[in-house]
Amino acid sequence: MPREMMYGEAMATAIMEEMKRDPNVIFYGQNMAMTERDPMLKAFGRNRVRIAPISETAEIGIAIGAAMTGLRPIVELWMSEFMLVAMDQVINEAPRLRYMSGGQVKVPIVLKAGYGFAAGWAGQHSNCIYHTMMGIPGLKVVLPSTPADAKGLMAAAIRDDNPVVYLHPYMLMIDSGEVPEGEFVVPIGIADVKRQGTDITIVATGWMVKKSLAAAEQLAAEGISAEVVDPRSLAPLDVETIVNSVKKTGRLVLVDQAPRHSSAAAIIAAEVAEHGFEHLRAPIKMVTALDTSIPYSEPLENYVLPNEEKIVQAAKSVLMRQVVAA
């Protein structure tokens, strides 16, 4: 039976259920489980639920060491940028150890962090840094856009034997949706068609899925049928589902909250150019953040970020264009 819950609650539910299922799962981070009232602490005790000081290098490095020796740690990092302090551990340790050991070692950790908080958090707390991780072989990156996916992908991330960066858009934290109760795992690496359509494909990630679905509504009112595809996981990336959609529509808009060259959109565009070129009836268009840091003031922030209007305009411009045969 599905139950209506918020995105944040869906993540917490998955962690709770997985910790019940597997005593090797532990959970720690800064500013969590501070008092005995904390539900995770109540359920699992201080041995498995801990407070960490502000020490990302050690928090993540310790998780890696614990994972190499039998535990399955989840590290709460709150904001993805705080991971940058520990970039060696994230990029050059966790995903390398299995390979360098010739397959002997595994590092089952989950690095959980919010991202893209477009609410006046300015230059260092609102960014999308998944591009830094999605090209690192050995590292998985998931980006759920609904409460159900939030639960299912968290369960999958915890059960995965590889390091998984689990990124959740802060802007969706209190969005509600139906979430299946009990055992529910969304496999990593499988995209989801969030809305069926025939005229144009919109591939979007995270918060941008919500914006793209709203844009698709607007387009529908004007008689344009947009299909919205959410890759859900950036690494591995389900190119096949995206190309199949392009096969059907012949047109592609990519929506991404990151700046152009650090977006997942740029990578997806390259994959479609190689694997779906013959199906394209117009050039691909990317709707991304402008190439700036995120400014504090609201009109500046709005100007820099993608929005419904920009998506609608991009879709229309793609629909107006034709590839001219040489």
Next chain:
Amino acid sequence: MRKKEDLGKDRLIWIYTQMVRIREFEERVKRTFLEHPGAMRGHTHLGDGAEASIVGALATRNETDFVMPSYRCHGYPIVLGTPPRNMMAELYGRKDGLCKGFGGSMHLADPARYFPGTSGIIAAAIAHATGAALTAQVKNTGQVVYCFFGDGAAKQGGFFESVNMAACWKLPIVYVLENNEYQAYTHISLEDANCMAGDPLSKKAAAFSIPGVTVDGTDPLKVYEVVGEAVDRARSGQGPSLIESRFYRLSAHGNAITVPPAPTQFPEHEAIGVYGNKAEFQAAKANDPIQRFRSELIKNGVLSEAEASRIEQAARSEMDEAVQFALASPLPSPEEATNYVYA
């Protein structure tokens, strides 16, 4: 050696005035969340409770010394002479803001006043401050760097690595570890090894074989003496010191974190909101550094009741004017967002 007895009447009054100006600014910022909901975005952090520590430390400063705090950064530029109206306009996201609306509360900068900039990433600025000390040493300018950071930041690699380098290179810097008992919502007794062992945080200095001193950060004159000694040491080429300044943050860590369009406001202090410890918070309130210093100055005949009130009234008017200025300043035009990406 600097002695508080050497501080003349004018200087004592200056210290009190700056403390009051910081408090009044922070009170205005806090009230904005009620009076102009939505005007301040993101995350805003206040320095109430830190006034004695900030002003006592900066009272030892030469005019060209650098000041580099963390993201909880409103108090310092007020002392350096940055106009509060431009600071307030920045927090309101306006065109006349100190950083033209690009930075907000966590990223104030006023390089012309030796306040080169701030970071929202914990402990990042400890390294930046150490770099400013390197500039002073390489150019042999005689400047000293005042580096302020929280107890929480002292758990970060950036702290340990920076202080070790400063000690190796004998850089002219004073590290002021502001122990306000909390790292966001976590009490220090849950996350600091020294504290858990019943030791002061200044013990961390022993790891680098530099002086480490703990001082009552609610008394500006004690801070003045202790920081003064460290500054003199730094300026005379003897390298860095670590000062643990102990005080209590009197407001919550920051405004509540909400997803727009839900409005945000200042919650109760974590002592109450998280730990249900009203007594701890009330004890800190009763030890308000501003009230204490005021009584002391009046008792010692430095200030009369009327003079103290005049200082407070002037600060209140100054900060009221700052809010009016911020409200009257236009929002930046959207296309400006692409400015300042590159130098």
